[in-house]
Amino acid sequence: MKKIIMALCVLSTTTLVCAASAYSMPVTGSTPVAGVNVPGKVNSAFHHEYKDATSPVWAMKNGKWDVSFRKDGATDMTACYNWSGHRIDSKMPVSESAVPDRVINKLKDKYPGEFSHNFTKIDRPWKMDLYMVKVDQKGSHKSLYLDKWGHEHDYAGK
Helix, strand or coil: HHHHHHHHHHHHHHHHHHHHHHHHHHCCCCCCCCCECCCCCHHHHHHHHHHCEEEEEEEEECCCEEEEEEEEECEEEEEEEECCCCCCEEEEEECCHHHHHHHHHHHHCCCCCCCCEEEEECCCCCCCCEEECCCCHHHHHEEECCCCCECCCCCCCC
């Protein structure tokens, strides 16, 4: 009986040590952030979703992991992950031609006349995608978050 209990204790300890080291183990391509390594689950999820990503740069912001990278060697993107490796959102600049007409029409109604703008598509798993529009009109800067129908939304980040 003592041998069985001892064997179970050794097995449990070994399992816990292996699990803890796998969780915080740096994975190839991970970058230490302020002395802390990107969790294995987060790095693994990122590389699973973005197999063609190059030059990832990790940062810890507000308790979440942000990674900036290049997709297809040309497009600069960012993605945000929580500690368990679930993607919260990803952001990618898009051209005006890739934005739905209803979004463009909403901007023309709200900002008549001359204005400049930049578009970023925010892809959110399990939620509606948004378009972030940075508008510059006569020196006034504003960011709007619109869905594909041109309706405005609050978006406090994550």
